[in-house]
Amino acid sequence: MLATSLTAAIVGVDAHLVRVEADTASGFPKFTMVGLPDSAVKESEGRIRAALRNCGYGFKWDRRITVNFAPASLRKVGSSYDLATAIGLLAADGALPGGSLGSLLLVGELALDGSVRAVSGVLPMMLLARQQGIEAAFVPAANAREAALVPGLQVFPVASLLDAVDLAAVSPRPAPPKALPAREQSLPYPDLADVRGQPLARRALEIAAAGGHNLLLVGPPGSGKTMLARRLAGILPPLTPPEALEVTAVHSAAGTALDALVRSRPFRSPHHTASDVALVGGGSLPRPGEVSLAHHGVLFLDELPEFRRSVLESLRQPLEEGSITISRVRGSLRLPARFQLVGAMNPCPCGGLGAGACACTPRQAAAYKSRISGPLLDRVDLHVEVPAVAWSEMAGPAGEGSEAVGQRVREARRRGEGRRQTPNTSLAGEGLREACALDGESEALLGLSMQKLGLSARGHDRVLRVARTIADLDEKAAVGVEHVAEALQFRRCEPDTRG
Numbered sequence: 001m002l003a004t005s006l007t008a009a010i011v012g013v014d015a016h017l018v019r020v021e022a023d024t025a026s027g028f029p030k031f032t033m034v035g036l037p038d039s040a041v042k043e044s045e046g047r048i049r050a051a052l053r054n055c056g057y058g059f060k061w062d063r064r065i066t067v068n069f070a071p072a073s074l075r076k077v078g079s080s081y082d083l084a085t086a087i088g089l090l091a092a093d094g095a096l097p098g099g100s101l102g103s104l105l106l107v108g109e110l111a112l113d114g115s116v117r118a119v120s121g122v123l124p125m126m127l128l129a130r131q132q133g134i135e136a137a138f139v140p141a142a143n144a145r146e147a148a149l150v151p152g153l154q155v156f157p158v159a160s161l162l163d164a165v166d167l168a169a170v171s172p173r174p175a176p177p178k179a180l181p182a183r184e185q186s187l188p189y190p191d192l193a194d195v196r197g198q199p200l201a202r203r204a205l206e207i208a209a210a211g212g213h214n215l216l217l218v219g220p221p222g223s224g225k226t227m228l229a230r231r232l233a234g235i236l237p238p239l240t241p242p243e244a245l246e247v248t249a250v251h252s253a254a255g256t257a258l259d260a261l262v263r264s265r266p267f268r269s270p271h272h273t274a275s276d277v278a279l280v281g282g283g284s285l286p287r288p289g290e291v292s293l294a295h296h297g298v299l300f301l302d303e304l305p306e307f308r309r310s311v312l313e314s315l316r317q318p319l320e321e322g323s324i325t326i327s328r329v330r331g332s333l334r335l336p337a338r339f340q341l342v343g344a345m346n347p348c349p350c351g352g353l354g355a356g357a358c359a360c361t362p363r364q365a366a367a368y369k370s371r372i373s374g375p376l377l378d379r380v381d382l383h384v385e386v387p388a389v390a391w392s393e394m395a396g397p398a399g400e401g402s403e404a405v406g407q408r409v410r411e412a413r414r415r416g417e418g419r420r421q422t423p424n425t426s427l428a429g430e431g432l433r434e435a436c437a438l439d440g441e442s443e444a445l446l447g448l449s450m451q452k453l454g455l456s457a458r459g460h461d462r463v464l465r466v467a468r469t470i471a472d473l474d475e476k477a478a479v480g481v482e483h484v485a486e487a488l489q490f491r492r493c494e495p496d497t498r499g
Contacts, residue, residue: 003091003098006105007084008128009076010121012286012326012333013253015128019070020081022088027064035069037076044079048086050112055161059093077285080119083108083138086161087168096169104168105129105137114161118142123245123252126150136173138164145259146252149245189234189264193401195227197393202228204384204490206405209235210412211469212423213462214319214341214379216304219386221351225344228386229300232342233267235406236298237413243296250295250336254288266297266339272306280314281335282326291318294339304343305371312376315341319379322426341380345372381425381462382490412472424469428461436464442481449488463487 002023008015031045052059067085069076084106091098107125108116122143127150129137136154139147144157154176158164167173195202201217205228208215215232217225239247239262248262270279270290281289291299301307318324322338347353348365358365377383416424420431427435438446450460464479466487471479 001092001094001098003088003101005084005088005091005101006134007081007107008105008121008125009074010078010124010253011074012281012335013124013250013288013292014333015121015124015253016071016074017128017132018074018076018081018084020084020088021068021070022085022092023066023068024089024092025064025066029062029064031061031065031067033067033069035067035072035076036074037069037081038078040079041069041076041081044082044085044110047079047082047110047112048089051082051086051110051114051161052089054112055114057090057095059089059095065089075285078119079109079117080107080121080125082110083116083158083161083164086110087164090165096165097171100168100171103135105134106164107137107143108140108158108164110161116140116158116160116164118257120255120257121253122146123149123249123258126153126155127249129153136176138167146248149248149261189267189402190227190231191402192231192235192405193398195224195231195399196396197389197399198224198228198386201225201384201386202399202405204382205232206235206409207466207469207473207490208232208340208342208382209406209409210424210473211381211416211465212340212425213381213466213469214343214425215382215384216343216345216377216380217384217386218345218347220353220388221346223386223388225386226300226302229298229302229342229344230267230269231402232340233265233298234402235409236265237406237410239263239265239296246336247296250288250292254293266294267300268294268297268339269300269302272301272303274307274311276308276311276314279311280318280324280326280337282328286326286328286333286335288335289324291315291324291337291339292335295336297339298342299339300342300344302344304345305368309371309373312372316376316379343372343380378456378458379462381466384490408473411475412469415472415475416469424465424472427465427468432461432464436468436479438464438479438484439481442479442484445481445484445488453488453491455491459491463491466490 005020007018009018033042087106090096109119111117118140123146126147130150130153138156138158141157141159147155156167156176219225244261244263252258268290277283279290281292318337324335324337326333348360349368350359352358353365419435467479467483470483470486
């Protein structure tokens with residue numbers, strides 16, 4: 001007999017429907033799995049044999065059994081196919097009606113005693129089930145909260161193979177248990193009030209948050225670059241419901257154990273020894289990298305020049321497009337990567353350049369800065385020099401806290417998104433020209449600056465976007481010359497190379 005059950009495969013951050021076709025026939029006893037299963041899938045034979053036996057099912061293995069995972073061109077990885085395979089075999093054996101499996105998605109790993117263990121990627125699988133019009137899904141009880149985040153789908157948490165078979169055999173099925181209320185996973189962020197002094201850097205941080213702009217902090221060790229960067233996510237607006245679902249789905253596909261909707265903006269800070277694949281994603285089994293895990297959040301690269309050149313250059317596409325395309329022989333996939341880049345670096349290898357205590361030669365300082373290419377720097381909107389903090393500033397009163405700054409940021413974002421339903425950093429084409437229309441004085445200043453500073457066309461547009469954000473923070477409907485002037489001061493921070 002032949003029976004078909006439904007499950008899903010995760011590729012990148014997306015789920016793809018997989019049909020598990022189980023066929024039993026008389027002949028020489030042999031168990032065969034086809035359809036590009038990996039080792040974990042092939043090993044499921046042992047888990048399924050033990051689970052069926054320990055649950056009391058008299059399944060006959062002394063015949064020819066073939067399990068096909070369709071589409072056969074899609075590689076199957078992991079242990080989430082166990083439940084669908086076991087249910088399909090029982091349906092092929094006549095232990096339950098195969099027709100009941102046509103509108104049911106089955107996800108879970110089987111233990112030897114028949115219990116169903118949690119798997120990763122459940123949220124993208126549930127989104128796929130809803131998109132495909134599948135009525136119900138059986139998921140491990142440990143993944144019930146995550147699966148319940150998708151409305152419009154009947155989710156049945158199952159603790160064992162026995163529970164799954166009993167539910168699959170009933171027609172019509174009872175109403176699913178009431179979903180547990182989804183918790184909100186919010187992370188506490190450090191307060192901006194902890195940063196003493198640095199008025200220019202604090203201003204740049206507020207502008208970056210209000211417009212979604214990229215930021216580079218340059219200064220000696222201990223000046224507060226990392227402190228400032230770690231406080232950016234705390235002044236960003238909270239994730240909208242669609243953004244929160246996107247972020248949660250990415251982290252679910254990456255294997256993060258979740259039982260709540262992620263509501264806090266992600267903050268990722270990979271070490272400078274990270275590889276290209278670790279940063280942008282990919283590999284033989286494509287997985288999301290740090291740029292995707294920072295989707296709708298902040299990617300902080302400390303000690304920026306210490307990253308390998310190829311790693312930094314791989315950031316160009318996601319910074320421009322908000323996504324990364326991974327191309328392999330078998331095909332390509334697109335991973336979301338709309339993040340804010342924050343980089344931090346010393347002015348020279350020893351860190352003392354500009355402070356009168358530099359032990360580096362001009363050639364060493366120039367070579368250090370040249371590790372970051374011009375095209376990458378051109379994609380950074382705000383370049384800020386962060387000088388050493390004086391004692392008077394350390395002993396002075398605390399600065400403005402994240403709550404007050406965050407309120408101004410949220411109001412500025414509302415003004416900006418009220419025009420084009422997008423942050424200012426995404427303005428382009430006609431929308432950019434309309435939102436950033438300049439008067440004669442502002443145009444003259446920007447034109448002169450392009451000649452004197454050598455701004456590229458990309459740099460010109462980025463100055464306009466920053467100026468638009470500054471005008472939003474100042475509650476101005478039009479961009480004025482003062483906004484353009486302030487935006488220009490954040491282009492290409494170059495410390496004094498004379499020491």
